[in-house]
Amino acid sequence: MNDRIARAALTRLFEPGDRVGLALVGRLGAYAALRLATGAQPAHSLQDVTAEELSGALKRWVPRVPDLDPEKDLATIERLGGGFLIPGDEHWPEGLDDLPDAPYGLWYRGNIDNGIPAPFKCVALTGSRDSTSYGASVTGDMAYGLAQRGICVVSGLAYGIDGHAHRAALAGSQGDGPATLAVLAGGLDRDYPSGNADLAAAIRGNGLTFSELPPGSAPTRYRFLQRNRIIAALAGVTCVVEARWRSGALNTAHHAETIARHVAAVPGSVHSVICVLSTVLR
Numbered sequence: 001m002n003d004r005i006a007r008a009a010l011t012r013l014f015e016p017g018d019r020v021g022l023a024l025v026g027r028l029g030a031y032a033a034l035r036l037a038t039g040a041q042p043a044h045s046l047q048d049v050t051a052e053e054l055s056g057a058l059k060r061w062v063p064r065v066p067d068l069d070p071e072k073d074l075a076t077i078e079r080l081g082g083g084f085l086i087p088g089d090e091h092w093p094e095g096l097d098d099l100p101d102a103p104y105g106l107w108y109r110g111n112i113d114n115g116i117p118a119p120f121k122c123v124a125l126t127g128s129r130d131s132t133s134y135g136a137s138v139t140g141d142m143a144y145g146l147a148q149r150g151i152c153v154v155s156g157l158a159y160g161i162d163g164h165a166h167r168a169a170l171a172g173s174q175g176d177g178p179a180t181l182a183v184l185a186g187g188l189d190r191d192y193p194s195g196n197a198d199l200a201a202a203i204r205g206n207g208l209t210f211s212e213l214p215p216g217s218a219p220t221r222y223r224f225l226q227r228n229r230i231i232a233a234l235a236g237v238t239c240v241v242e243a244r245w246r247s248g249a250l251n252t253a254h255h256a257e258t259i260a261r262h263v264a265a266v267p268g269s270v271h272s273v274i275c276v277l278s279t280v281l282r
Contacts, residue, residue, distance in 0.1 A: 001031060070214075109209050155182060161243075187218075188211050229252075
């Protein structure tokens with residue numbers, strides 16, 4: 001089993017951000033970590049993991065071991081017109097290396113030949129699913145303008161601000177590289193939400209949809225929150241256009257801040273002179 005196959009298996013065995021799993025891979029490498037986690041070799045103590053933590057993790061992983069079939073997952077993603085990137089690959093997104101809990105690999109669908117822009121060429125636009133008409137308008141103006149300037153727009157394919165960002169970026173595309181990238185919280189065999197399936201297909205026309213989870217994985221609240229760190233890492237700037245106090249968009253901004261990315265926000269009506277002046281004075 002090579003490193004690629006081992007990492008594909010780990011994306012099904014470990015939840016995103018699993019601290020014990022990350023420690024195993026960091027200390028042992030993907031293949032040895034997989035053998036230990038599946039019981040193929042005896043468990044042993046590690047400097048970063050206590051015996052109790054390792055024992056609890058092994059019990060957590062046991063139910064998933066029978067479902068491991070990385071060769072099948074890799075064949076499925078290839079059949080869907082995609083692939084699986086791992087660190088060191090030509091198209092591996094360099095921004096992911098800034099994450100303390102970087103994914104073991106990244107599943108993708110779409111046009112990989114156009115590459116994945118570096119963070120300084122990407123801006124993440126995010127916000128509420130139940131956006132207002134004002135939020136939709138501002139998002140559209142921003143995404144279209146960024147795409148016109150050759151800046152790739154990154155978002156999460158959700159309803160509301162995310163969807164407006166993707167659509168406007170596609171409309172403003174200049175045809176040089178991907179106009180927009182979407183990061184999903186579940187397997188790429190099913191576009192979520194299903195109401196944005198046509199949008200996902202349009203994104204894949206010259207860009208990509210991504211997930212750190214293998215085909216067949218269902219999105220969960222935890223996986224949505226973990227997905228946000230990938231959005232933040234792909235972009236040099238994360239802009240929250242419109243969000244509620246407990247919105248997942250603020251979680252994305254927090255992830256961006258922790259890896260020293262720029263964070264921006266629309267503080268109020270961009271059509272208000274008072275708002276513009278107060279923003280400048282800050």
